[in-house]
Amino acid sequence: MAKQMDAAYYHLLHELQAVDFVLVELNLYLDTHPNDLKAIEEYNRNAVKRKELACTYEEKYGPLMHFGHSYSKYPWQWAEEPWPWQV
Amino acid sequence: MENQQPAAKAPLPASSNAPNAAYGGHHAPTQFKYYTPYYSPLDPCPPMTVKRYNTPPNLYLGYQPMNLPQYRPEEALRRGTLWPIFYAPYPPR
Amino acid sequence: MWIYEKKLQYPVKVSKCDTRMAKYLIEQYGGADGELAAALRYLNQRYTIPGKVIGLLNDIGTEEFAHLEMIATMVYKLTKDATPEQMEAAGLGAHYANHDKALFYNNAAGVPWTASYIQANGDPIADLYEDIAAEEKARATYQWLIDLTDDVDLQDSLKFLREREVVHSQRFREAVEMLKEERDTKKVF
Numbered sequence: 001m002a003k004q005m006d007a008a009y010y011h012l013l014h015e016l017q018a019v020d021f022v023l024v025e026l027n028l029y030l031d032t033h034p035n036d037l038k039a040i041e042e043y044n045r046n047a048v049k050r051k052e053l054a055c056t057y058e059e060k061y062g063p064l065m066h067f068g069h070s071y072s073k074y075p076w077q078w079a080e081e082p083w084p085w086q087v
Numbered sequence: 088m089e090n091q092q093p094a095a096k097a098p099l100p101a102s103s104n105a106p107n108a109a110y111g112g113h114h115a116p117t118q119f120k121y122y123t124p125y126y127s128p129l130d131p132c133p134p135m136t137v138k139r140y141n142t143p144p145n146l147y148l149g150y151q152p153m154n155l156p157q158y159r160p161e162e163a164l165r166r167g168t169l170w171p172i173f174y175a176p177y178p179p180r
Numbered sequence: 181m182w183i184y185e186k187k188l189q190y191p192v193k194v195s196k197c198d199t200r201m202a203k204y205l206i207e208q209y210g211g212a213d214g215e216l217a218a219a220l221r222y223l224n225q226r227y228t229i230p231g232k233v234i235g236l237l238n239d240i241g242t243e244e245f246a247h248l249e250m251i252a253t254m255v256y257k258l259t260k261d262a263t264p265e266q267m268e269a270a271g272l273g274a275h276y277a278n279h280d281k282a283l284f285y286n287n288a289a290g291v292p293w294t295a296s297y298i299q300a301n302g303d304p305i306a307d308l309y310e311d312i313a314a315e316e317k318a319r320a321t322y323q324w325l326i327d328l329t330d331d332v333d334l335q336d337s338l339k340f341l342r343e344r345e346v347v348h349s350q351r352f353r354e355a356v357e358m359l360k361e362e363r364d365t366k367k368v369f
Contacts, residue, residue, distance in 0.1 A: 013191075014164075017189065021189070025170075028240065029169075031233075032351055036153050063186070064185055065184065066183065084249065085256050143349070145347075149353075165340075167339065168347050173350060176339075
């Protein structure tokens with residue numbers, strides 16, 4: 001049986017989901033409002049924040065992405081459980 | 088009887104119906120409409136006297152204006168949208 | 181190409197052991213206006229739509245896969261610990277005979293997913309109106325699913341997905357407006 005995730009895991013995951021959601025919303029908005037400079041700046045600001053949060057998350061819980069978009073410790077962490085539908 | 092809203096079943100918090108700059112200072116439209124279907128004395132089941140249907144904000148807004156108020160990230164995620172103007176609550180039947 | 185991210189877009193919590201809901205939720209997995217149909221519809225239409233709205237179809241299509249994974253998570257959690265008897269009592273006896281606990285792309289009535297659910301006319305206005313209609317139908321289906329359960333945590337995830345349909349519909353309506361513009365001029369809103 002894979003490790004049980006603790007409250008801190010769910011908290012950090014939720015924080016990341018919140019920033020990523022803002023980015024999804026701004027992304028779709030900008031697809032139809034390409035000249036809104038303020039929204040583009042907001043998008044870029046959140047992208048920086050997202051990178052920092054993802055870094056913290058990956059340090060504690062392993063890679064978020066595959067195919068070279070995240071780093072791995074030894075042994076290979078990507079294929080470790082749990083997967084998103086399991087937690 | 089068209090679109091008459093039963094007082095006991097207000098579907099939205101009052102704040103959602105407050106005058107809104109995005110609608111030129113007018114009240115935001117209601118998100119549910121109500122009607123009463125014809126009931127025949129020969130119908131087999133007890134009548135559902137009021138039926139409702141949903142009319143979400145995307146039907147009214149047109150092109151989204153710039154600089155609309157936003158939710159904080161955590162609240163945006165919880166509500167499923169970054170902008171209060173699109174928030175469309177659904178109280179289960 | 182696509183890169184997978186090892187997290188759900190929104191937390192899925194199922195608090196009630198109610199296998200019956202799995203049978204209904206599968207509508208949004210393999211139904212006519214479910215998340216699979218949505219993702220494939222938009223990603224397929226993007227090849228033949230004017231350049232200024234390709235990005236939107238690409239991005240909404242991509243988000244739909246995140247929603248598909250949320251629905252799969254609900255069904256998985258509701259069925260993984262169910263006995264064959266519980267599956268049968270939930271109306272999933274035929275599903276169990278065919279698939280055990282494997283998910284399958286069919287609708288709530290067990291009809292397999294088919295490509296004819298996806299319209300692709302090639303006319304940009306016809307296709308975008310199709311997309312708007314699909315979003316409204318998916319919004320309505322989420323309403324009926326919310327009505328069918330009293331699990332507030334499951335309702336919470338379904339309400340998130342329903343709200344996303346509202347926002348997607350808004351963006352597709354804006355895409356229609358973009359295509360109605362006379363020239364490729366910079367628009368001031």
